[in-house]
Amino acid sequence: MNPTTTTNQAIIGSDFSGISYPTREVLWNIDNVWLMYVMFAVSSVIAGYGIYRRVSLWRRGLPENRFDRPRYRLLMLLKHALGQRRTVREKSAAFFHTFIYTGFIILTVATTVVFLHHDFGLPLMEGDFYLYFQSFIVDVFGALVLVGVGIAAVRRLVLRPKKLVYTDESLLILAMIFLIVLTGFLIEGWRIAVTFDPWGRWSPFGYLVASASLSLMGESIKSLEAMATAHRITWWLHAIIVFGFIAWAPYTKMIHVITGPLNIYTARLEPSGAILKKIDFENPEAPLGVKTLTNFTWKDLVDFDACTECGRCTSVCPANAVGKELSPRDIILDLRNLMHAEGLRIADRGQFWLPIADLKRKNSAINPQSASRIGRNPQSVVGAFPSTSPEALWSCTTCGACMEACPVFIEQMPKIIDMRRYLVMEESDFPDTIQEAVTSLESRGHPFRGTQSTRLDWADGLDVKTLAGARDAEVLFWVGCGGALVERNQKVVRATAQLLEKAGVKFAILGREEKCTGDPARRVGNEFLFERLAKENIDKLNGYDVKKIVTLCPHCFNTIRNEYPQFGGHYEVYHHSEFLVMLVNEGKLKLPADKLENSGLNVTYHDPCYLGRHNGVYDAPRQLVQISSRSFVEMKQNRENGFCCGGGGGMSFVDEPKDKRVNQERARQALVTGADVVAVGCPFCLTMMEDGINARKGERDVRVMDVAELLWQSLI
Amino acid sequence: MNIIICLKQILDPEIPVRDFRIGPDKREAVRGNANLVTNIFCENALETALQLRERTGGKITALAFGAESAEDTLRKALAMKADEAVLVLNDGHPHPDPFTVAQVLAAAVRKIGACDLVMTGRESGDWGSGQTGGLIAEELGLPCISFVDHIEARGEGTDASLFVKRQTDNGWELLNAQPPLVVTITNNEFNVPRIPKTRDIMISARQPITKWTLEEIGVNAAEVRAGQSYYEVVDLAIPAKDVACQFVSGDTLEQKVENLAQRVIEVTRSL
Numbered sequence: 001m002n003p004t005t006t007t008n009q010a011i012i013g014s015d016f017s018g019i020s021y022p023t024r025e026v027l028w029n030i031d032n033v034w035l036m037y038v039m040f041a042v043s044s045v046i047a048g049y050g051i052y053r054r055v056s057l058w059r060r061g062l063p064e065n066r067f068d069r070p071r072y073r074l075l076m077l078l079k080h081a082l083g084q085r086r087t088v089r090e091k092s093a094a095f096f097h098t099f100i101y102t103g104f105i106i107l108t109v110a111t112t113v114v115f116l117h118h119d120f121g122l123p124l125m126e127g128d129f130y131l132y133f134q135s136f137i138v139d140v141f142g143a144l145v146l147v148g149v150g151i152a153a154v155r156r157l158v159l160r161p162k163k164l165v166y167t168d169e170s171l172l173i174l175a176m177i178f179l180i181v182l183t184g185f186l187i188e189g190w191r192i193a194v195t196f197d198p199w200g201r202w203s204p205f206g207y208l209v210a211s212a213s214l215s216l217m218g219e220s221i222k223s224l225e226a227m228a229t230a231h232r233i234t235w236w237l238h239a240i241i242v243f244g245f246i247a248w249a250p251y252t253k254m255i256h257v258i259t260g261p262l263n264i265y266t267a268r269l270e271p272s273g274a275i276l277k278k279i280d281f282e283n284p285e286a287p288l289g290v291k292t293l294t295n296f297t298w299k300d301l302v303d304f305d306a307c308t309e310c311g312r313c314t315s316v317c318p319a320n321a322v323g324k325e326l327s328p329r330d331i332i333l334d335l336r337n338l339m340h341a342e343g344l345r346i347a348d349r350g351q352f353w354l355p356i357a358d359l360k361r362k363n364s365a366i367n368p369q370s371a372s373r374i375g376r377n378p379q380s381v382v383g384a385f386p387s388t389s390p391e392a393l394w395s396c397t398t399c400g401a402c403m404e405a406c407p408v409f410i411e412q413m414p415k416i417i418d419m420r421r422y423l424v425m426e427e428s429d430f431p432d433t434i435q436e437a438v439t440s441l442e443s444r445g446h447p448f449r450g451t452q453s454t455r456l457d458w459a460d461g462l463d464v465k466t467l468a469g470a471r472d473a474e475v476l477f478w479v480g481c482g483g484a485l486v487e488r489n490q491k492v493v494r495a496t497a498q499l500l501e502k503a504g505v506k507f508a509i510l511g512r513e514e515k516c517t518g519d520p521a522r523r524v525g526n527e528f529l530f531e532r533l534a535k536e537n538i539d540k541l542n543g544y545d546v547k548k549i550v551t552l553c554p555h556c557f558n559t560i561r562n563e564y565p566q567f568g569g570h571y572e573v574y575h576h577s578e579f580l581v582m583l584v585n586e587g588k589l590k591l592p593a594d595k596l597e598n599s600g601l602n603v604t605y606h607d608p609c610y611l612g613r614h615n616g617v618y619d620a621p622r623q624l625v626q627i628s629s630r631s632f633v634e635m636k637q638n639r640e641n642g643f644c645c646g647g648g649g650g651m652s653f654v655d656e657p658k659d660k661r662v663n664q665e666r667a668r669q670a671l672v673t674g675a676d677v678v679a680v681g682c683p684f685c686l687t688m689m690e691d692g693i694n695a696r697k698g699e700r701d702v703r704v705m706d707v708a709e710l711l712w713q714s715l716i
Numbered sequence: 717m718n719i720i721i722c723l724k725q726i727l728d729p730e731i732p733v734r735d736f737r738i739g740p741d742k743r744e745a746v747r748g749n750a751n752l753v754t755n756i757f758c759e760n761a762l763e764t765a766l767q768l769r770e771r772t773g774g775k776i777t778a779l780a781f782g783a784e785s786a787e788d789t790l791r792k793a794l795a796m797k798a799d800e801a802v803l804v805l806n807d808g809h810p811h812p813d814p815f816t817v818a819q820v821l822a823a824a825v826r827k828i829g830a831c832d833l834v835m836t837g838r839e840s841g842d843w844g845s846g847q848t849g850g851l852i853a854e855e856l857g858l859p860c861i862s863f864v865d866h867i868e869a870r871g872e873g874t875d876a877s878l879f880v881k882r883q884t885d886n887g888w889e890l891l892n893a894q895p896p897l898v899v900t901i902t903n904n905e906f907n908v909p910r911i912p913k914t915r916d917i918m919i920s921a922r923q924p925i926t927k928w929t930l931e932e933i934g935v936n937a938a939e940v941r942a943g944q945s946y947y948e949v950v951d952l953a954i955p956a957k958d959v960a961c962q963f964v965s966g967d968t969l970e971q972k973v974e975n976l977a978q979r980v981i982e983v984t985r986s987l
Contacts, residue, residue: 281918288914425914435911443728443753452732454749512749528914 022135022199023126026118028191029231036239043247050250051258054305057343061298064277066266073265080409081261087407090312092155099148100177106141107181110134135202139188142181143205149178163311165333169252170309176245183238185209190231194224256308260408263306266299267409272400273614274562275414279421279527289421289525291380293339296418303410304336313402313412318644319395322660326395328402328412330387335415338381382419393419394431397662398523398649399609404640420525434524437653441529445515446481447653455479455512458490464497466511467544473508475500475579476546478560480553481516482683488690489552489683495712496552496576502715503588507550513540517559524650531567534559538569548572550579552708554611554682555648561615575611577621577681577707584627584711591627591714603629603710604675606666606689607642608682621681624707628714633673643669645692647684667692671702678704717774717869717895719765720828721798722821722836722852723758725782725789727751729841736954743949744810745842754789757837759909761901762793764867765835766910772869775799777828781820782806787925794920795912802828802926804933809943811843816940818851823933825856832895833878838863838902849900859897865904 027033067073079085084101088094113134117125125134152174156164164170189209192200200207217223249255268275277297280286287295313328314320320327383389393416402412423429430438437447458479467473477500483493500507518533541549549571551557561573574582583589605625611617618639626632637643646652646662656662667689670678678693680686683706690704705713727750737748765776778793780786781804790801804824806812812820825834834856839846853860866881870892880891883902901907912920930937939945964979966972 284918428911428913430911439911443751444731445751450730452734454732454734457734526914528917 021127022131022202024130024191024197024199025195026114026125028195029228030235039239039243043243046247047250050247051255053343054250054255054259057339058298058301058305060294061296061301062294064297064299066268066299069269072269073267076267076269077261077265080264080267080407084407086405086409089405089407092151092159093310096148096151096155099144100152103141103145103148103181106138107145107184110138131199131202135199136204139203139205142184145177145181149174149181153178161311161315163315163329165309165311165329167309173252173254176241179241180238180245183234183241187231187235187238189213190227190234194228194231253307253309255305256408259302259306260308263302263408263410266302268411271562271615272403272413273558273610275403275411276417276522276563277414278531278566281528281531287422288425288527289423290415290418291382291422291426293335293342293381295422296415300411300415300418301339303412303415304332304339306408306410307332307336308408309333310407312405312407313410316401316405316641318397318399318401318646318662318665321643322662322665324395324660325386325389325392327387327392328416330385331392331415332410332412334385334387335381338384380422382422388419390423390429393423394434394654395651396649397609397644397646397651399644400613401609401641401644404613417523417525421527422525424525425528430524431654433653433655434650437520437650438524438526438529441516441518441521441533445533446485447516447520448481448485451485453485453487453490455484455514458484458493459497459509462494462497462501465508466513467508467546468511468513470506470508471544473506474548475505475507476541476544476549477507477509478517478549478551478553478556479509479514480551480556480683482555482687483552484514486683486687489686489706492683492686492706492709493552495706496580496708499580499583499589499708499712499715500550503583505583505588510540517556517564519555519559520650520653522559522563523648534564534567534569538564538567541569541571546571548574550574550576552576552683554608554615555684558610558614575615575617575620575681577611577624578617580708580711581620581623584624589711589715601629601677601710602631602633602675603677603679604633604635604670604673605638605679605707606635606645606670606685607639608680608685609642609644609648611681612642613640621679621707624711625679628707628710629677629679633675635669635673637669645680645682645685645688647682647688652684652688661692661695663688663692664695665692667696671696671700676702677710678702679707679710680704681707717768717772717833718831719769719774719776719833719835720825720831721758721762721765721776721778721793722834722848723762723778723780723786723789723793724755724837724840725752725780725786726755726840726842728753729756733954733957738952738954742952744952752785752788754792755837755840755842756909757839757841757901757903758789759837760903760907761835761837762796762798763907763909764865764901765833766797767907768833768867768869774832777802777831779821779824779828780804781817781824783810790925791917791920791923792912794923794925795917796910797912797916800926801923802928804928804930806940807930808937808941812940812943813946814845814847814851815946816943818848818855820930820933820935820940821848822852822855823935824928825852827928827933833867834858834896834898836898836900838900846900849898853898856898859893860899861891861893861897862900863902864899865902865907867899 084098087097113124116122155161156166156170156174185205186209188203188206190213191197192203192206193210193213200210213227217226249257279288290296293301309329311329314330317326317328381388382393386392396413396416398413398417400413403410406412436449440449441447465473467476477497479493483489515537516533517537518530521533522530549560551560551573554575557573557575560569560571564571580589603625605622607613607618611621622632643666644662645666646656670689670693678689680689686704686706693702693704727745727747731750735749737746738744739746762778769776776798778790778798778801780790782789783806786803790803794801802824804820825831834852836849836852838849849862850860861880861882863883864880865883868879870877870879876895878893878895878897880893880899882889882891930940962979964972964976966975
């Protein structure tokens with residue numbers, strides 16, 4: 001290509017002679033530019049309407065404040081929207097999404113620069129900025145988008161991971177993105193070729209197109225004219241696809257470009273253990289849980305529209321992993337589709353929400369089994385889909401893995417609890433074994449029906465004082481029902497109490513005055529009972545003027561620390577692992593130096609969800625394990641990726657089908673580490689893991705022990 | 717069909733044995749750490765009544781004779797959807813004998829008025845004498861069918877009758893009965909008490925409960941307050957249970973089995 005070659009064709013070879021700085025002619029070779037503005041206006045109106053409709057759907061939700069602490073929220077936005085911290089956790093997605101996402105940002109900036117240059121007369125398309133950014137960087141990032149689309153296509157068409165949702169929409173989105181960038185390169189290349197652009201090499205991929213075209217078609221005027229024509233046609237094609245995409249995007253999962261950041265900005269800021277909402281029982285009109293979509297808050301509805309269909313929530317769900325009906329992804333998507341279907345009808349008939357029974361005729365996702373449930377219960381979202389069937393809802397362990405995995409901070413678990421609340425409180429419809437636990441909680445203050453243990457059995461022979469008899473105690477040791485009333489766990493309570501005693505901690509227990517914190521009641525959806533238990537306990541704790549609490553059970557820990565403040569209970573709460581580590585670090589518990597070499601234990605540690613994921617306590621129990629064992633080995637799924645034991649969310653009171661037990665899967669994962677001891681920090685995990693290991697261990701002698709037992713063992 | 721269902725509040729019979737407490741005079745169980753619950757057979761009776769009402773319509777009145785705390789039992793009955801609740805306040809002996817209780821409940825039934833069916837549990841989970849239902853029938857001069865686990869209404873108007881299924885040692889008896897009558901209810905798999913809906917618990921907290929004193933129902937209040945006119949508890953004890961473990965040894969499996977059998981025979985003979 002020779003820039004000095006001139007022709008008499010006006011269109012061919014721009015006049016660069018008078019220009020000494022790098023630039024290009026904007027809208028070169030394009031007539032009737034007004035048409036582009038018309039297209040832009042039309043697509044903006046269509047897109048705007050799509051966004052407006054979504055927003056008006058969200059506004060039908062109940063109120064909830066998610067705009068407090070704007071600084072934290074902006075930080076979240078920087079970290080997770082702009083920074084994509086969670087998105088890149090997954091390798092394949094990290095590449096394709098980062099390429100497409102960053103490419104799109106750069107290309108949008110570039111287009112805006114052209115717009116400002118052309119329509120606002122800002123001379124941006126000149127000089128170094130034009131060369132480095134507008135030509136080179138934009139070209140490279142455009143190419144990355146193509147690579148990204150390629151990876152995504154291979155993933156979607158060849159690898160086909162189970163967690164993805166396979167829709168035509170997704171393929172069409174990929175195809176459109178691909179075509180937008182491809183046509184972009186074509187028009188750039190032909191412009192470079194035809195105008196003999198002296199700075200063409202700064203756009204390497206456009207230059208590639210130019211060189212290829214010139215070598216294929218020759219440099220004759222005729223072929224240059226052909227390229228100019230192709231340029232013009234492709235330019236309009238490019239415009240049509242771009243504006244079409246803009247118009248269509250808000251009606252597809254591409255809305256996540258808006259709802260993703262919005263959802264991240266309005267994400268919960270508290271630990272996920274504090275996520276469940278209170279119900280105003282004073283108000284007789286207040287819905288008890290979620291029956292229809294309008295019982296959700298606006299934030300729940302935004303959640304539905306924020307979903308990118310990546311499927312990570314379902315892929316990390318322990319219940320799903322063992323073959324149960326539960327799929328957090330499907331809950332979100334089914335409810336999203338329902339919301340849109342209902343929303344359309346609102347527009348049609350000027351009506352709010354129509355009975356869902358009306359919808360079932362049109363929705364193929366509904367199976368006949370659940371359809372009969374709708375018949376019984378015509379307005380309920382519960383049972384409207386397999387994903388929201390009682391079977392599915394009653395297999396959630398509330399472990400929170402779904403929420404932790406979601407790149408856009410969708411809150412799946414609270415929605416499951418909301419639907420359970422409806423089932424339990426409005427319909428009184430729950431599994432028999434949970435019913436027994438709840439009845440026992442109601443009349444006995446603990447969930448273990450038929451236990452022959454009392455709250456003091458574990459302390460036989462120990463000099464443990466109750467608060468009533470030791471008002472000067474500095475620390476309340478909250479034993480918990482799981483610790484006091486289950487025989488195996490009584491050993492853990494004993495070890496912990498002995499450790500506290502050895503360290504000289506002035507502690508006392510509530511003894512018979514202690515009642516369940518209400519965690520199982522709350523997780524199974526009986527908020528009414530939870531509130532009663534919480535208030536009774538808080539009255540008692542405040543009556544004793546309790547300041548500092550050490551709990552044995554992560555569930556008690558979470559409820560007292562994160563949920564009691566909702567009801568006026570404010571305490572300094574420690575899990576026993578945290579407290580014991582403090583005692584070790586302060587030198588109050590000294591380990592004999594020779595002990596460890598002899599212990600010979602190889603230990604792995606299982607993260608209890610309510611200690612780890614829901615409260616971020618990962619290190620304290622590990623420290624305890626490390627100081628009281630010969631070697632420490634991590635399981636593959638650990639810390640925030642920990643896999644539930646299967647006992648949370650009231651599930652330890654449910655008889656799981658033999659071939660679908662979460663604890664056996666976790667036991668398998670623990671056994672492959674080759675450890676002699678599986679350490680835990682939770683009485684529920686302890687019994688679940690012990691059952692799981694016993695069902696699987698074969699010849700090897702593998703024990704399950706609490707971190708406190710391990711420490712006590714290495715001390716004595 | 718108007719049903720009156722008699723309910724008793726008792727100490728939770730499911731607490732661990734170690735938590736049972738007996739008063740210093742060894743005549744009364746004392747509350748200790750036990751909670752107060754509704755007697756389970758009474759709840760089976762209420763469930764049976766609720767199911768009967770679902771099929772035939774009518775009104776269910778829950779009736780209790782007890783301390784102020786028995787209000788909880790009546791509130792739970794209201795939450796389970798009984799229509800009305802009446803509490804006859806017991807300000808006398810904490811555990812009056814069945815004769816006294818039956819006298820009071822019968823008087824209350826008469827005061828409530830129109831009633832086709834009086835239902836009680838088969839026995840209570842605390843004293844377990846199983847007398848009250850029959851004695852109420854005696855007081856009211858009505859027939860009584862005991863150990864009933866299912867009731868159906870048959871016919872209309874003057875032909876109306878009740879089809880009643882009662883458990884016996886050998887199976888069931890199926891009876892046709894003419895109301896009014898008294899039945900005592902035992903449990904079966906179909907009358908497991910329902911769990912009240914939270915919404916209904918919230919409503920029940922605001923529902924009125926009719927309260928009558930002994931004087932108001934026209935019984936000999938002094939006699940009732942004394943409580944034990946027909947018999948007297950002289951001693952009450954918690955049965956001691958000895959658990960011991962023995963290992964049976966033997967060189968071969970056959971020997972072990974033989975020794976085990978021998979041991980079983982010895983032990984059973986000594987009993």
